[in-house]
Amino acid sequence: MATALTFDPVTLPTAAEALRNEVRQFVAETLGNEHRRNSDFGASHDPEFSRALGQRGWIGMTWPAKYGGGGRSFFERYVMTEELLAAGAPVGAHWIADRQSGPLLLRYGTEAQREFFLPKIIAGECFFSIGMSEPDSGSDLASVRTTATPVEGGWLVNGTKLWSSGAHRNHYMITLVRTPTESESRHAGLSQLIVDLRNSSGLTVRPITNLAGDAEFNEVVFEDCFVPADRLVGEPGNGWEQVTSELGYERSGPERFLSAFRVFVELLREVGPKPTDHQAAVLGRMAAHMMTLRNMSISVAGMLESNRNPVVEAALVKELGNNFEREVPEIARLVAPGGGSALFRQTLEDTILHAPSFTIRGGTREILRGMIARGLGLR
Amino acid sequence: MNETTQLMLESAERLLRDACPKAVVDQVEAGQRPDALWAELEALGLLNACVPEGQGGVGLPLAEGLTLLRLAGRYAVPVPFAETLLGRALAAEAGLPEVLEGTMTLAVPGVQGDGYAPVPFAPWARWVLVAQAGPDGTVSFQCLPQEQLTFSEPRKGLAGEPEALLLGGAGKGPTFSSSLAPTLAKLQGLLALSRAVMMAGALESALDLSVAYALERKQFGREIAKFQAVQQQLAVLTGEVAAALRAADAGLEALGSVREATAWAVAKARAGEAAGKGAEIAHQVHGAMGFTHEHQLHHRTRRLWCWRDQHGHEAYWQAVLGRALCAAGADALWPELTGSA
Structure with missing residues (x-):
């Protein structure tokens, strides 16, 4: 096949399946057995739950033991995260730190940064936001204008970051900035700084209320905000490469197809044990999609485990997964038998209100399709 | 393998x-x-x-x-x-x-x-x-x-x-049974799986033909592959092909396991859905050329339309899956989907 898609078969190792039962038990003990709403990694902020996870060793579980990490496989992390998401657990507080900030520091950070930040993240006590988008830079990330000017002992940052989820309550934000460069290339002169969201002067964090009425994301304004030199991640000017690699962790995980999962669960409860043929087919179609997506996502986890960089495969998981997530509430409202429990209606309405974000966050549908097209050799 | x-x-x-x-x-x-x-x-x-x-x-x-x-x-x-x-x-x-x-x-x-x-x-x-x-x-x-x-x-x-x-004409003469397909359900499942695998292969070919055609056909002074509208459609087609391939492969991998019947139903349902969507996009990308008998695209797409209906169409296998989930109940959905019930 000219396009050479690879989704290798993977069987989850026994250790991962054993962990599954542990996580289920933990969720049952910690959150009880009451019915829950969707686990949205962009919201559902619960520091206490994150700390409890940290105590179990379930944050930074693939990271090296010398920083307090679990040294476990990507498959184990995969199982742990999918169990939490499927159960509707509040994973939002530590999610970004665990998924991408920690791995970024492991790959590009200084030894001092790793020793300082990683143990705190692992303990579930240090939460990160993403500082990439700006008012005029969304999908076109390379056009960011926030600057960092070198000064004695560090950098002075000026500009505005936008859509930074959790910046109003997290501890740090890895911020993409322009640093001085001779090069004309728009990908040159980009750098990443770790900004302390709680102890910086010249920094204003303004929550932005979303259409559902929640204040989860923020505008973060920098006015001569000083960032110490030792908070630079990697090499100055290497930011584009770093950001691209960071985005790779974002795309293929179970959070890309489980955002509406509780709607599926509650729909099944509404339909009950005796579905009509139509209801059965609709529910079965959702199951066929989910099982296939999960299979693809695990396959990508396997490729990450063997240090490959499956860019197109990861983009395909996100593209298919996000489309599925957006479809779930649309299907549920049409096949539910009518009326419905308060929990069903609440979960459905929540999901309808949040669904527009599914195909935008972490790379819009159009950008992802463009990446897939590049993989096909079309551009 | x-x-x-x-x-x-x-x-x-x-x-x-x-x-x-x-x-x-x-x-x-x-x-x-x-x-x-x-x-x-x-x-x-x-x-x-x-x-x-x-x-x-x-x-x-x-x-x-x-x-x-x-x-x-x-x-x-x-x-x-x-x-x-x-x-x-x-x-x-x-x-x-x-x-x-x-x-x-x-x-x-x-x-x-x-x-x-x-x-x-x-x-x-x-x-x-x-x-x-x-x-x-x-x-x-x-x-x-x-x-x-x-x-x-x-x-x-x-x-x-x-x-x-x-x-x-059948009915007279000796009969035999087979350990490979001891029940009618298993035989039908194997045949459904066979069609899923065939559809995955035909979809791969339809994608290859579509990509090659888009890179070759010029309109408005450039290859149609350079138009974002075409690129986006081919990306969607790629997603359907990838899903069909993984679902079909998962069906083969499950053969002999306790999950085989489920995996085969998933394979046929998912590949069948991909067949319809995929054929539609492949034809759209090929324009009028793909609608001719002279072009080879229809040898793939007509088989996709044929195979998706043989040995149970999507709705049939989806309903098989759906009824099993309803019988297991809402709280068993996740364990059922992950094979960890």
Whole structure:
């Protein structure tokens, strides 16, 4: 096949399946057995739950033991995260730190940064936001204008970051900035700084209320905000490469197809044990999609485990997964038998209100399709 | 995948590239049997992939041998490939050496309980393996020369291949059973899986043809591949192809496990859905050219439209999955989906 898609078969190792039962038990003990709403990694902020996870060793579980990490496989992390998401657990507080900030520091950070930040993240006590988008830079990330000017002992940052989820309550934000460069290339002169969201002067964090009425994301304004030199991640000017690699962790995980999962669960409860043929087919179609997506996502986890960089495969998981997530509430409202429990209606309405974000966050549908097209050799 | 399978897939691909060009598929559509192609498939031993070595076969397990069907889909191979491959594996178990030569097709009760499904290639088959379901769901087989059975007037299906309805003639003579397909449900599941694997292969080919066409066809002074509207459509097609491939492969991987029936239902439902969406996009990208008989795209897309309906369409297998989930209940949904119930 000219396009050479690879989704290798993977069987989850026994250790991962054993962990599954542990996580289920933990969720049952910690959150009880009451019915829950969707686990949205962009919201559902619960520091206490994150700390409890940290105590179990379930944050930074693939990271090296010398920083307090679990040294476990990507498959184990995969199982742990999918169990939490499927159960509707509040994973939002530590999610970004665990998924991408920690791995970024492991790959590009200084030894001092790793020793300082990683143990705190692992303990579930240090939460990160993403500082990439700006008012005029969304999908076109390379056009960011926030600057960092070198000064004695560090950098002075000026500009505005936008859509930074959790910046109003997290501890740090890895911020993409322009640093001085001779090069004309728009990908040159980009750098990443770790900004302390709680102890910086010249920094204003303004929550932005979303259409559902929640204040989860923020505008973060920098006015001569000083960032110490030792908070630079990697090499100055290497930011584009770093950001691209960071985005790779974002795309293929179970959070890309489980955002509406509780709607599926509650729909099944509404339909009950005796579905009509139509209801059965609709529910079965959702199951066929989910099982296939999960299979693809695990396959990508396997490729990450063997240090490959499956860019197109990861983009395909996100593209298919996000489309599925957006479809779930649309299907549920049409096949539910009518009326419905308060929990069903609440979960459905929540999901309808949040669904527009599914195909935008972490790379819009159009950008992802463009990446897939590049993989096909079309551009 | 074992080494023998890998080698066989490679030599099969080389053979099909040369021996199954568009002209051969066109001939079949015009009513001419592809005897030369058949002889080459036999010579390479592909149709005996799952016959034990002691009986002159390659001795591959079913899950390995069925991977050949992806090539049958990719090259639109116009013979009863799946039927002969699977039929010979079943018949070999009963030790019937004479039926391991010549084209074989299968007569199998339809999944929706409405009598026998149309028998693919019935007019051209030398042997017909007739499956008969017992009241307890078990299945027994008779392998009969085609001329001993009565068939309806043959007709051409969506793919342009001949098929006919079994009207009678079976029932007399010895029967046998097979450990590979002891129940009708398992036999139907295996056949559904075979169609899923074939659809995955045909979709791969439709994507390749579409990408190549978009890079070659120029409008407004540039290749249509340079237009974002076309790129986005091809990306969607790629997603459908990837999903069909993974679902079909997962079906093969599950063969012999407790999850096999579920995995086969998923494979047929998901690949069938991908077939419809994928064929639509492939045609849209090809424009009027792809609507001509001269172009080879329709040899893939017409097979996709044919295969998605054989041995249970999407809605049938989706409902099988859905009813099982409803019976298990909402709180068992996640364990059911992850196979960790």
